[in-house]
Amino acid sequence: MIPKLAYRMIEEVVGEENVSDDPVILDSYSFQYLAELQEGGAKWLPRPAAVVLPGSTEEVQAVVKICNRFNIKFKAHSTGWGVWSGVGREGVILLDLRRMNRIVMIDEDNMYAVVEPYVTFAQLQVEAMKKGLTCHIIGAGANASVLASCTSMCGYGWTGIKMSHSGRNVLAVEWVLPTGEILRLGSLGCGSGWFCGDGPGPSLRGAMRGWAGTLGGLGVFTKCAVKLYEWPGPPSLEAKGATPFYEVEVPENFRVYVPVFPDWKSFADAAYMVGEAEIGMVMCRNAPFLIGMALSPSVKDFYSLWESGALKDARFNFVIVLGGSKRQVEYEEKVLRAILEKTGGRNHPLAEDEFTQRQLFLAMIKCCYNARGVFKASGSFHTSLGSLESWDSAVRGAKIGEALKKRFIEAGALTDDGGDNAWGGIYEHGYFGHLEELFLYDPRDPASKDGAREYLQACVNTAIEERLGFGLEALTEGAETHDMYGPLMCNYHKWMRKIKAALDPKNLSDHSFYISPSEEDQ
């Protein structure tokens, strides 16, 4: 419960129909993907004290100021997918930013867009394509929020080879601090527009998000600019057919390949060469289980495909999409062929099939099958390991992850995906990369969800023992994990705490998935 006066004041700001403390409404915000992997294993998160739907930066600011006046904790989310989108304790007001859903501008000449929190990648991409541009889309899929990924979370996608990851794509940012003040980062901070995140004006990208983002624990991001990239395809990709398989013609100036290699070593070498040659607008490793699931109309079809062994020789693969002018694509094809020759790779027969090519093209460019690949088989999945490293280190991490996961598969806790379900690729033409170990579990099965939780803990321990770096297994854990990793990594956790304390002196921005201002306060 929040004070009646505070509730009434919020009503005055956003309007009666945009705030609710009705349990019927609130409970729909208490059920989240991955909640069962939290300590205790309960599917339900704490119920927010109220949910507010602000419609503008001014409304967000006014609500945050009311929270400050009454000492009420708050938390904001955008598309709100994942346990970190929920509140971590009782008494917290949740700001659902759904009404802030505008693409503020697309600057074609300078290749960036300014978006509000509820703009999805799918929405931004279709509008950008009309202007010959496209955006980086994260692995979660095109249904995710552009702003949330760029400001508050980590996110890599299939175009990472060229477009890196979300943290690198964010430019200027408008940020309502936990105190209710508005901070404008980068060029926006000195009235020079949205074109740059790091100046002129304050450059606080590290404090704002670091690698993994603050997961709603440090105020509310209300607008941000993101980089756009050249799109050499048509202004719209017309998808024909009927669900579950829409089909898009692969444009003449694009090619889709699925090179496979004899082993991890040749796979890694080929990826380095692809990076050095700066070819490809998509390059991503998808384990056979993931490819099979994404391309199968039903779980039964997948199982038949899996059991047939047709995917076995596709293990050391990456999907690569070449796109550009006709001459560029011809050149890139020649380069790719030469790389395959040097590394003993070959194009997998799967990629020779036109239907599969069309599906892969659609999946890689529009990121529309992502959920199918991971949720449909067992009901849920999560990811582990996969910190940003050199590519050889990423491959080492994948091998370690596979060995570790096999133990849990053998114990019956996780779905048997062969052990290897490492997903990822090189970023920025091979400058660095990541491979995260996906795992599937049944959230309705107590043994499976307990096993999944134990596996995550084992990943934390392994990442520390093997010096694999801060990985994705730690995303849902908040301060406890930072306190474990921090001493091994320049005591970064202490800096995080200082940032939190400085920007949130009353500790009102719910830090359950970020970090507390002091260890005692956790």
Next chain:
Amino acid sequence: MLEDYERYMEMCFRCSLCKWPPLAQVKSWRFSNICPSIQRYNFHAYSGGGRLIVAYAYLQGRIGLTKSLVDLVYRCSMCGACDVSCKHNSDIEVYETLHAFRVQLYEEGAVLPKHREIIENTLRHGNPYGEVKEKKAAWAKNLKVKDLNKEKADVLYFVGCTAALRRPEVAVNTVKILKAAGVDFGILGSEEPCCASTAYKIGARDVFEKHARRNVELVNKLNVETLVTSCAGCYRMFKVEYPTVAELGFEVLHTSQLLEKLIRDSSLKLTGKVPLKVTYHDPCHLGRLGEPRTPWSGVEKKVLGHLILTDPPKPVRRGGGGVYDPPRNVLKSIPGVELVEMERIREYAYCCNAGGGVKAAFPDFALWGARERVEEAKSTGAQAIVTCCPFCEINLSDALNGDGSLKVYDLTSLVAKSLEVGE
């Protein structure tokens, strides 16, 4: 039983895919919503996934049977778009779960007054509007149509309450067309029963089952080869839902399907020019919800540890098997008609927002959704919206409120016009 659907509630992974068209079909920011309810009310509870969670909370006793719960559940046209978008990537039965939730509330006595009225009218008067049954035959006066209560014919033209009582021109045009094509058909006139589509969607399972059994028995006794209907709601009841409780001895067609057939075999020749740029609105009950069911009973089993299979494999209705091409093919056969498509079509069409009891209980919300659809139609540059459901026609027309920017036609109007001009 709502409990039977608990697994789908638990399986919701809260991705929000239920709020948009399947991602491959997002064509613009402007028309990227798929669910009128979440688009209008914004709280997550108003989405397909949100309602699954609310149902789960209810089942677990976290929330009680309150006025706000009932209001939430029924501020939804049950159009099934969330189901299509979700099942593009999953096998979660969103629609069936939401329907079971309505059945549960109905059986616990939580019925909105306007919905109670519809159910009582259906039971008492044989139509949801509460009109005296004789009125249902008024449109056919002087048309010399066979009365199948007394005569025999190959085809039963099942008019439907909305066409008979609220859009009689649909029935009149249909009769003209069938006669022009030489179809041996008849009607039941004032004896035509209600299909109970609205009662079904409200959750009144007992009313639905009673009507399903009685209606199938009635039509079986007529010994017709085919039942053809003008109404998308009636079509869905006969084609999709009735077979779950009774065995049909006749083929079920929507008017658009029969017209397509008649044009193809040259029984119906459309020569008259109708110069009109039109866009086609897919009615939910003819489209995604008109996809037939394949009966299934079986069990879940696990392989590869936790890979969930159904044994035997359960067919999943994803919405792609509805009636989409016949109305379009008929439109393309009318000389002078130019068909331009909206962004949200076929199984991912945006609902007109009249169904599921919304028009009766929440008329403002019904119009709000229809206005959104009208805006999309206008964006195509069309002069008219054509549809195949009299209830959609009513709601879209109401949204336009005679502003003259667009006309709304039933498919049969344009076909009849072409016949008239061609004479």
